[in-house]
Amino acid sequence: MTDLCVICSTSVVNTVRSVLQEHKLNDPDRRLKFLKADGLVAVPVKCTVSKDILLEILQQNHDLGSCINNIEIRHENLPKSKKLSVKSPHTVMIDRLKSLVIDSGHNWTDKLHEDIPSHWERHGDLVLIPDTTFTLTVWKSIGDKVWENVVESLGCKRLACKSKISIDGYRTPQVYMLYGDNGLVEHVDNGIRYTYDITKCMFSMGNITEKLRVANMCCRDEIVVDLYAGIGYFTLPYLVHSGVKHLHACEWNQNAVEALQKNLELNGVTDRCTLHAGDNRQVCPRGIADRVNLGLIPSSREGWPVACAALKPDTGGILHVHYNVNTKLRTGNQNKNESFEPADVFRHEAKSHHGISDSVLNTANCIDDSSTDRITNNTKHCVCSKVKDHKVAQFKVCEYCESRDCDSKMVHLHDVNADNSGDTDYLMSNKDCDTNIKQTYKDSKCHNVEISKWYPWAQTTSKEIREILYEVHHSEWTTRILHIEHVKSYAPYVDHVVLDLECRPCCYKVS
Numbered sequence: 133m134t135d136l137c138v139i140c141s142t143s144v145v146n147t148v149r150s151v152l153q154e155h156k157l158n159d160p161d162r163r164l165k166f167l168k169a170d171g172l173v174a175v176p177v178k179c180t181v182s183k184d185i186l187l188e189i190l191q192q193n194h195d196l197g198s199c200i201n202n203i204e205i206r207h208e209n210l211p212k213s214k215k216l217s218v219k220s221p222h223t224v225m226i227d228r229l230k231s232l233v234i235d236s237g238h239n240w241t242d243k244l245h246e247d248i249p250s251h252w253e254r255h256g257d258l259v260l261i262p263d264t265t266f267t268l269t270v271w272k273s274i275g276d277k278v279w280e281n282v283v284e285s286l287g288c289k290r291l292a293c294k295s296k297i298s299i300d301g302y303r304t305p306q307v308y309m310l311y312g313d314n315g316l317v318e319h320v321d322n323g324i325r326y327t328y329d330i331t332k333c334m335f336s337m338g339n340i341t342e343k344l345r346v347a348n349m350c351c352r353d354e355i356v357v358d359l360y361a362g363i364g365y366f367t368l369p370y371l372v373h374s375g376v377k378h379l380h381a382c383e384w385n386q387n388a389v390e391a392l393q394k395n396l397e398l399n400g401v402t403d404r405c406t407l408h409a410g411d412n413r414q415v416c417p418r419g420i421a422d423r424v425n426l427g428l429i430p431s432s433r434e435g436w437p438v439a440c441a442a443l444k445p446d447t448g449g450i451l452h453v454h455y456n457v458n459t460k461l462r463t464g465n466q467n468k469n470e471s472f473e474p475a476d477v478f479r480h481e482a483k484s485h486h487g488i489s490d491s492v493l494n495t496a497n498c499i500d501d502s503s504t505d506r507i508t509n510n511t512k513h514c515v516c517s518k519v520k521d522h523k524v525a526q527f528k529v530c531e532y533c534e535s536r537d538c539d540s541k542m543v544h545l546h547d548v549n550a551d552n553s554g555d556t557d558y559l560m561s562n563k564d565c566d567t568n569i570k571q572t573y574k575d576s577k578c579h580n581v582e583i584s585k586w587y588p589w590a591q592t593t594s595k596e597i598r599e600i601l602y603e604v605h606h607s608e609w610t611t612r613i614l615h616i617e618h619v620k621s622y623a624p625y626v627d628h629v630v631l632d633l634e635c636r637p638c639c640y641k642v643s
């Protein structure tokens with residue numbers, strides 16, 4: 133089928149195009165065509181208009197002057213626009229596989245179409261496709277030609293298939309090769325080189341934000357332990373970017389140990405890293421660390437006693453605890469799984485951690501669930517909530533309240549004059565602790581509400597780790613939640629988070 137176009141000289145092409153655009157008659161799916169024989173240009177027009185009306189529209193434009201007499205409207209074959217002529221790899225793959233299926237004597241069906249991957253991971257010249265694709269028997273009956281076509285469509289050389297990472301302790305990736313003879317890949321990320329065999333070691337693309345956060349930490353002069361080093365996913369950013377003095381990497385998967393060894397060499401940091409091959413519960417050094425990374429999900433709980441024992445007994449340090457937190461509140465009724473609301477968290481927090489009774493919580497317009505929007509853990513362990521009538525309920529506890537049953541818990545109700553600055557001033561006083569702090573919180577509602585989803589877990593973990601510290605070091609320790617980092621959403625209502633927990637022996641004095 134030919135396309136409707138305006139044939140005009142090159143001197144008026146732009147005028148013709150702007151008239152067409154003004155009347156929304158330009159055809160974006162076709163390109164201009166130079167008609168070499170007569171030195172004219174064919175400008176594409178949408179076929180929604182008749183020749184006569186189009187001519188009338190052009191005649192009304194005075195800029196065309198006498199040139200209008202040389203304009204012709206007729207049908208020509210025009211090339212497709214670039215946008216239409218460049219096909220996505222996905223479309224190319226479907227077109228090629230469709231021809232292959234038909235040429236092999238099978239019928240093309242919607243089911244086959246849906247069985248082709250629409251997303252994949254690229255690792256250099258190797259592409260990983262999910263194992264939920266190419267499940268139909270037709271593909272098997274055609275054989276390797278399917279993979280050849282996929283590889284050519286995606287512009288890669290090797291193809292592998294990935295199912296969910298196994299839940300064995302080794303986090304062995306369930307990846308197998310479909311096309312190509314080995315799974316060796318290389319990544320360069322934030323200036324760090326990683327090589328590994330994709331069929332033997334895991335590499336999580338989803339942890340990128342945490343890896344960048346680690347790279348930006350300042351760990352100068354610190355001794356760091358990475359309890360689950362893998363191929364060096366966090367070990368290398370610590371060594372290359374955050375300036376650690378020395379890092380102890382524990383890893384029990386021999387394939388990962390070999391890859392890590394190679395990656396340390398590739399990045400020139402071998403001399404600042406000691407590799408402890410084996411189960412961290414046996415091989416991790418004790419009493420030497422300023423910081424311990426516990427990068428294992430769904431839970432790093434088994435490593436908590438190891439991490440506590442690794443901390444320096446005199447000064448303690450910081451733990452980075454990875455965990456998949458379930459943000460659904462479990463109730464007695466199995467069918468009624470409510471999600472955490474900030475107000476629920478606030479009540480839970482106030483009651484279970486600060487011993488504030490229901491009767492106090494229910495007094496004097498105390499908590500207005502609909503407006504409770506602040507669950508804040510600042511350096512002084514204070515939890516606040518907005519209440520009705522511009523009042524604020526403050527549950528002020530002393531710095532060590534988390535670890536001790538402290539008498540200094542108080543409930544204050546202060547009038548707050550809302551100024552329109554977007555900030556609210558909370559005056560906190562605690563005579564028992566002899567502190568007077570005037571703290572301004574930015575009104576970052578979303579952030580606080582987000583944090584509140586993970587806060588109960590962080591509080592419980594903080595308490596549990598404090599108990600482990602007591603058992604391991606035979607002395608009282610304090611723990612303080614410094615930060616909760618959301619790495620990614622792992623599944624509905626399951627978030628991969630990292631808790632930064634400061635752990636200090638009670639005798640520790642900040643110099």
Ligand SMILES: C[S@@+](CC[C@H](N)C(=O)[O-])C[C@H]1O[C@@H](n2cnc3c(N)ncnc32)[C@H](O)[C@@H]1O
Binds near residue numbers: 339383
């Ligand atoms: C999730 S991978 C993490 C690697 C890296 N932290 C990351 O996020 O890419 C966990 C690693 O911990 C190792 N691992 C699990 N339990 C271990 C243990 N008890 N001792 C030593 N290594 C362990 C596994 O072999 C695996 O390589």
